[in-house]
Amino acid sequence: MKRILFFLISDIIISLFTLYVAYNLRFNFKVPSNFIDNFFSIFFILFSMKIVVFVYFRLYRTAWRFFSLYEVKKILIAHVIVYSIFFILFLNFKENMQPLARSIIIIDFLLSLVFITLLRLSKRIILESGKGIKYKNTLIIGANSSVKVLLNDEKNKKYTPVAIVDGSDILVGTYILNLEVFGFKDLKKVIKNKNIEAVIISKEYSQKRLVEIYEILNELKITDIKIVNTLSSGNKKELKDIGVEDLLARHPKDLDKKQIENFIKDKVVLITGAGGSIGSEISRQCALFGAKQLILLDHSEFNLYTITEELKDSNIVSVMQTVRKIEFLEKTFEKYRPQIVIHAAAYKHVPLVEDNILEGISNNIIGTKNCIDISIKYGAEKFVLISTDKAVRPTNVMGTTKRICELYAQNVKSDKTEIVAVRFGNVLGSSGSVIPKFKSQIEQGKNITVTHPDITRYFMLIPEACELVLQAASIGKGGEIFILDMGEPIKIVDLAKKMIELSGRSEIKIEFCGLRPGEKLYEELLINDSDQKTKYESITVASPTIFDIDELNQKIEELLVCEDKIAKLKEIVPEFNHQLNLQ
Template structure:
């Protein structure tokens, strides 16, 4: 019924347009004078009948004008052209009306075509405007920071999203006032607070994937001042295919503020070292270990053996790898303790492991100060036993994950890490290629300071920092895994590989950045200084003063070596510590102090 009513409305409207067109053509021809209108009065019913039949023939009474396109324009042209030709023939030769000027025929045809097409275009424009207004009512108004390629791609993506783009901002003042794809560049980053208020912006979207840490920090500062929510597109390293979608938008995180260029991996060399080999990862359920597993499977090893003593985290690693589409038949998971030599021997021998990434270790400095014997058991003697088993089973490559806390250690955990480096250096002639990788704190790793700060901001509105001047080197989990893989590919026996991690970061500055990213004002969260904890240093170092640094073929990855002790000499010192660890903590503490300061077997390489 509604369709029939709509068709009648269209019919009557088009008849009115036809009548209006011929009348206007007559008036234009005779300069708006109605002298002798008889030919016109005779022509109107003839023309209406012919036009009605022609429009029906080309289906001009149906269809939805909001979807008017070229095919509709073609139908209108054909209906008007054929109708005009028939009208001319009928009026002149059937009715014998010769007083009807030829110019009126032509003007009427033009005006009818324009009227029939124009009413459709107007209907489409009005409908789209109404729909756009209704749709925009539920949209978020946004500003995009950055008028580069990424910003333009994001603008295209926003057209089909729940956002209304108000404009761009960019630090290039030459672009201010310019329109980019019809969207104005409203100002610079400094203008963000004023622009957010003036245009009632709901969200600021940052589209500078190559931004440095300092640039991102500055943008975050102005976004925080504006009071609007802010998000960013992924970094260059995350934009694998170069496309930008709304679904990729995420919160700004500390990785962005770290702002280092991604490590360029020598993929062919890594693939050459891993493809079709049996690879074992200890600590596979940890932050670094699990990321290593995710990266290693991409290089198609014959078998990836994931080992961890934590059952539930290992189960989640299994779920993640399955979700990523990793071939189940090429991955196995074992709950095992690296200090259990028999268990590790069985695993390594059964699978024929030829390469080991050793990420299993205790890492929390204050906790290990209270659990000295366990730190030694796992980080030192567990390592020695695993090396012995690996050598016994014919393993070819062994990589140890170390720490910057191994340099001039003030903590017991740092001592165990330094001992690990020395142990690997002393095993150069074991038949295995033994390499250590040394890096700083990992952002977002399990038990790191970042989740602790975030929890404090949410619940306590107070952050605890040990000292206002304490600094640390930081890297991201992907950076850490990349360094480990690259170290495995290019490391030579006895190497300690170190990532150039830029300048150390003050922990209090990190805390302030987290406060800003949480959307709070800096004075809304109190920072409390609690004092250095046992074994904690104000600053960490990446190298000993005696260590010579040489570049590798990989950008920002450096090679160094420690003064090598013979394995028998090193083993004597380890035996003394093992005896002390089996007696009492007091004896162990004395051995630990000796180890750090003046223990004869290690004095020249630890201090």
Template sequence: MFKNKSKKLIFRILLLMLVDAMIITLAGPVAIYIRYNLLFEPRAIEFIEHIFRYLPLNLVITIAAFTACRLYQGIWKYASASDLVNILVGCLISAVTQTIGMTLLGLEFPRSYPFMYFVVLAMGISVFRFMYRILGYFQSRYVGGEKKNMENTMIVGAGEAGYTLLKEIQNSKFIRQNVCCLVDDDPGKRGKYLRGVLVAGNRNDICRLAEEYDIDEIMIAIPSATRGTVQEILDICSQTSCKLKVLPGIYQLVNGEVSVSKLRNVEIEDLLGREPVDTQVESIMGYVSGKVVLVTGGGGSIGSELCRQIARHEPKQLIIFDIYENNAYAIQQELKRNYPELDLVVLIGSVRNTHRINGVFEQYRPQIVYHAAAHKHVPLMEDSPNEAIKNNVMGTWKTAQAADKYGVSRFVLISTDKAVNPTNIMGASKRLCEMVIQMMNDRSKTEFVAVRFGNVLGSNGSVIPLFKKQIEEGGPVTVTHPDIIRYFMTIPEAVSLVLQAGAQAKGGEIFVLDMGKPVKILDLALNLIRLSGLKPYEDIDIKFTGLRPGEKLYEELLMSEEGLQSTENKLIHIGKPIEFDEDLFVHQLEELNELSKMDSPDIKKRVAEIVPTYHMEEKRQ
């Protein structure tokens, strides 16, 4: 097989040399005839005879020059500007050596001949080489003059990234895209052509051009654009029925990684309408280096991301504690694979088990604790309120007590915006957890803090994966209420906030992220359907199911009694704790513990007495 390939390569090179020899042979006479206006004058014939006398030497020298310039090593189907430069250099060497050689041999030629020979030879070699590329392009893109199942495509962005993307699409026989037009907001580019494709307008023309060119897919290639700019463009694109893909970020352009393979499907995160929160994690993560760190609920969405970030910063030991063995096993295998030097301990157990949690603290003596273990699904907890109290409240209290007993330096609770004016037992239980943290901070040398944020996109049970699955199954997409709104953030943002709290904690704070404007769930559903290339209510129906038990139309991040204190990061604030009788609260916790053990039907009423902002009557709207 190797021999066959070698034979084919040698045959290809010999064939190229033969064609080049023909072009070299013709270049001289053609140059002379052009010089004499294509007339067969005696003087012209005499010059041609001189050129043929020198021809054998010219062929040897020129072929050698072409070889030195790698004209027989290139893949001419993908010829580029650098290949053209090599052709020009080879032809220039041929013209110069021929001029010198014929002069030394006393062979006369017109003074303009060397230049005209160079032009004719360069044109002949270039046309032959690039004709190979042109034929290859048409062969890969067309069969019998007809396009093969190609999707009409629009590229937004006629800059460097757009050019590179367009070039790859046009050159690849594996990509079934036909780029019909380009869009760019630079007025100087409008009406011009990029690799033969018209820059037909700006972002305001996207909908019109999509219809005019019957566009199937829109590719956004503006890696330097801000999140706000991309969102504006996506808002326009979502009004079409086109599929959307976007080039991730400017680093792709800097690293030379702009390509079709780097395009990703547009995610709903792109439409949140704010820049990603930068908490400068790298600069503050030094405090975990060399420390023993415990993450409860370490197999969950937030917990596992916490473990990944912590593992990168060389803790002395990382302990993952989770009751769900499948989740714990998955993150264990990932961390072992990515951080083989990490001292990793994975333990199965429940934060509700006093003996188990105390045993973990006694044996491993963690210095930093991230408490992410909790039940979080609102409707499920409404039907099992005692479990919410056992796991969320009592689990937090027992873990916090163990942290105090065994000298933990910092304890960070993962809370939620549902703890603010809660209308469900899950939110009320998380508010009780915040109160536990506040109370423990006042009674312990351990620095206890809470971190409160909204819905986490991509986490287990979040609305986006549900919508995607419903769209894949053909619908309908279910939305509880047309006016329901929520704050959203990404998992990396949530984790970066938690880590920031751990680094800056002084004790007793509730850290709150400014998550911009809340998002309407119906708008998320509509946009996700459109971004999938489908039409709402036509291809995919939307069904309103009504608010679930304990669910409210909107979430808040702060109670009215709380104030906001700024931090160095303008998007992160600290809520002022609300004062309460801590001795009475401890007594109430003990009562709740007993009630939850008995699965008391009055558990919600008792919680409402402890958390005045818990409004049980707002179950449905």
């Protein structure tokens, strides 16, 4: 209201001033007295028309820093309309408006246009010149009033909204935050007409719609694209650059946060590998869903320190420990008595495990066996094994070790402890995954290296994958291997192209370097097609594999001491087809 009053009073003063100057310029500053007599009558007619037209164009509702070239255009059109109508009135009612020279109308038109425009531009000009901020005409996609709070943040003040585009027909033509709402069909026209330099996507859209929006923006050379992101540590929102994760990730539609909360709330939860990509996000989720106490266990000092600092306001205990030493684990379990154990600790990088087979076996198989055995001994209610799509018909040592972990989890005598495994594919942005690698190559100006033009992987965002892990674990009764629906597999070369596109570095090319030892072209999530449904579409259950537990234990002991470990792995997992050299 204060802004409207200020502009209204300012326009009165400016209009009086410009009309007075127009009269004086016309008569070389010696205005005849008879012309002065009807000065205020002319002013009243002109200004009344200005108010009506200015209100129609909503010129009194535009904030200082939101004033753009689009508003200048509206002021120009408004002046043309006002003075055209006034001129027509003058021609038709000349006798009633005499004395008045036509040149006065033209002079006043020019002066009024310049001064009223300058007033509205003044603060933005001062702000931009004073602070070095380049304000950007910004389009908001998605009618969402919460974006106003984000734009008030000092770091986001360079974004000046000038219009909103939304998919709701009901909202089209209305005004939100004093900005007109247009339909998606007008997206290209709005971007061109309003000189859009940046876009903020403030609503959550389907992947298909988001890609459609991005393709249009990319076609129109809009490179500054932000989305509203909810931080995983709470409900706080922030603006972030749109990334390949947003365009390509599979978003599950049946996340049941209430089910997860009922599973986690008021429980003592121990997470192994708590500082890793998956473990750290599960730790955050457990804190968010109200765990009574979190036991964060990791052998990496740096990783454990990082997640400890992040969650220091929660009730956590940090344990720097390896899962390979069962006697150390036992002391931790004896002290804290966890009700839920989530086992995320593992060596997962295929080439490194190929080069360090004994360490891979020791950490992945023995570490998992230790955690399961000690969880059973101390009566944990639930044990959750994080598994991988690489365990299905494995072609490498890492995948085979994880398959053996699944076999142990399914067949061990677990007493009251419900043991479940959750198998999923790649998550976007995890350590060692292709996205951080590609980002690093782009930042260094190097070409992106892809192993094979046809290689595909499943992808999901880390937070959503971890929520589905907890959701699957909550419905498990023991002995299941749950499979997360990771959506359609994505070609790695398409991901690379999209990352180059997002970076704006058109000089960067893609080079094919050949498959690495043990690497598959296509990942699988099932061993056969006889999987069972659950009440959630995104979660299915693999058929159980029966394996005598005493025989499995004996073979694991032999595996540790035998010379030919590959042969022994094949004996335990007959479907293991070791592809050592595919380059």
